[in-house]
Amino acid sequence: MATVFSDRRAAGRKLASRLRRYRERGDVVVLALPRGGVPVGFEVARALKAPLDVLVVRKLGVPGDEEMAMGAIATTGARVLNREVIAALGIAQDVLDKVTAKEEQELLRRERLYRGGRAPLSLEGQTVIIVDDGLATGATMRAAVRALRDKHPARIVVAVPVGSREICQAMKAVADEVVCATMPHYFLGVGSWYSDFSQTGDDEVRALLDEASRLRPGPGHQGDGGAAPDGSGHADGG
Template structure:
C-alpha cells in the first residue's frame, strides 16, 4: 500500500469514497483540529457541503505524550483508554492535571478558531467526522460521544488510515466508518504520509475562512442579499 503524499492528497482520495454524501443539504463535515482540518477541507469542497471544526484534545501520558491515555471534547466529554491508564499506572491526580491542562488548550483553540461564531447546526444532520488517522482511537471516540449530544441524524467517521483495533472499537459506535487504508502493521499515522508536518493554527483559520467564503459564494443570491 502506497503512502499518501500529504493531507491534501489524502483528503481528495477520501472524498472519492464519500460521493454518496455529495450535494446534500443535510450533510456537515467536521474536521478535528488540527491535522484533520486540511483533510476535511478537501472533502467538504469535493462534496459541496459545509465545513466546520469540532474540538477534541488527546490526553497524553506524562513523559510519553504521544501515547494517548484518553481524550476530551467539547461538551465536557472525557474518554479514557483504561488499558493504557492501568498499564502506565496513571494516578487520579496525574489524570486530572493533564485533563485540566488540555481543557485550557481546548478553550484557547475554540476561541482562536471560532471567535464568536457558533458551531454550525448538527441536530438532524449527517455528520462526517474527519481526522488524519486513527491510532488508539481515543480522540475520535471522544468526538463521537460529544457529537451524539447534539442529536445528529447519523455519524460517519472518515479517515485516510487507521489501526485495525481502533477501527473495530469505533465501528459499532457510528452509522458508518470509511477508512481508506487499514494496514495489518500500522506503526503510526505519520508513517502513511510522505509529508506529515504539524498543521498550524494559522492554517486551520485560513482553511475555515476559505470554506466559509466558498459556502457564501455558492448560496442562492436571495439568501446572500438577505431576501
Template sequence: MLFMDRTDAGRRLAGALGHLGRREPVVLGLPRGGVPVAFEVARALGAPLDVTVVRKLGVPYQPELGFGAVGEGGARVVSDAIVRHAGISEADVLAVERAETAELERRAHAYRTGRERLPLRGRTVIVVDDGVATGATARAACRVVREQGATHVVLAVPVASPDVVARLRDDVDEVVCLSTPALFSSVGEWYQDFSQTSDDEVVALLARAGRGGTVSEEVEVESGGTRLAGDLVLPRGTGAVVVFAHGSGSSRHSPRNRAVASVLNSAGLGTLLFDLLTPAEETDRANVFDIGLLAGRLADATGWLRNRVSVPVGSFGASTGAAAALRAAAA
C-alpha cells in the same frame, strides 16, 4: 495506497463520501492535519466545515493512558471503569479536566477567530482526520460529537491501521477508510508530503470555507499547459455546479455573469467563472472567435472540476461562449 499530500487525500476521500451529500452533513476536521483533508471533503459535498477540538483526559501519573475526553460546549466522556482501575481520585479527575478544558478553549478560540462553533444536534457529522494510528484521538472526537447531539456519526480517514478501524466501528455509525494496509506503522509513511500543518493554515482553511458552509475561492484551471484564472463558489448542499463560458469581450468579472451566478448560488447551485483566454491571448481577436479553442478549454475545466466535486456539472454560455458550451457538452 500512497497519497501525494493531504489535499490529494481529501479529494480522494470525498469521492467515497458522495452518498452522504443528501444528508446535508457537517464536516469536522481534527486539528491540525485533519483540517486540510476535511476542507476538500466539505468542498466536494458542499457542506459546512468546522474543527472539532477535543482534549484527552490522561491519568495523572500515566498521561498517555486516557480515562476520558472533553469537547466544546461542556461535552464530557469519562470511563468510570478506567478511573476506578487506575485509582484516580475525584479531585484529580477535576484537576485534569479543568486544565484540559482551559487548553481546549484556547485552541478553539484561536482556530475560529471569534466564530461560533457549528451546532451538531440532530445532524449527520463526518469526523475527518489525515489518518489513524492508535485511534485514541478519533475515538474521543467521535464520542464527544455524539455527546454534542449528532444523530449519525461518520469517521472518514484516508488511511488507518486495519485493527484500529475494526475497533472504531463500535464507536460510530459508519467508518469510511480508503486504505488499511496490513504493514502499517505510521500515518506519514503513506504520504509523499506529510509536512506539518500549522495553526495559521487551519485558520486560513476555515476562513476560506466561510460561514454557513459556502466555499468561495480563486482557482487556476490548466488547459494544454495554459493556466486560466477562475472563481469557484460552492454553497452548502450544492446539488450541481455550473461552468460559465463567457462571450466575446467578456470575462469572469462581467457584472452580467456575476449577477446570474449569484442567483444560481442563492438557489443552491455552485458556479465556476473562469477566463477562457489569458490577457495576452485576448489581444488577438482571432482567439475570441476560435470556438474549437474555447470549447477545448471549457471541456478541460469541466474535467478539472469533476475531480474536485462529486455532483453533476453543467455549462452556461453566452454569445461565442454558447457555441463553446454546446460543443464541449457534445464532446
C-alpha cells in the same frame, strides 16, 4: 503496497471519493479534528459541497510520556479514558484530573482561535462526517463521537484516509458508519503513510476555515458554511 499520500490535502481528495454518496445533500456537515484533520476535512467538504466546521479534541497524555494516550476530551465536556493504560501505569485520579484541566484550557484557547467569532454549525438532525488525518489508537475520535451524540445528529460517519485495521473495525461500535480509505496490514503509525506529514499550524487551520466559510453557506449554519475526491479499501459499518 499500501497507498502513500503526498500530503493531507491529497489524502482528503482521496477520502472524498469514498464519500460520494453524500455529495450535494442538504443534511450533511463535515467536522474536522484540528489540527491535522482540517486540511483533510477541507478537501472532503469542498468535494461534497458541504459546510465545514471543527470539533476540538485533545489527547490526555501520560505525564512524562505525553505521546501515550490515557484518554481524550472534547470541548463539549465529553471525556474518554483508556482504563487499561491508567491501571497498568497506576495513574492516580488527581494526576488524571490535573492533566484534564490543563487540556481543557488548551481546548478553549483553540476553539476561540479557530472560530474567530463564527458560531458553530447546528448539528441536530444532520448527517455528520467526522474527519481526521488517520486513526491510530482511536482515543480522540471516540471522544469526538461521544461529544457529538449530545448534539443529536441523525447519523455519525467517521472518515479517515488511513487507519489501523483493528481500530477502524472497532470504531464501528461507536459510530453509525466508518470509512477508512486505506487499512494497511502493517500500520506503522499515521505519519508513515504520508510523504509530507509536517505539523499543521494554527494559521493554516484558520485560513482553511475562513476559505471554507466563503465557499458555500451550509445547512443550519448560523452564519457562513464552507465546504470538499479518491482511495483503496474501506470499512463501512453501523
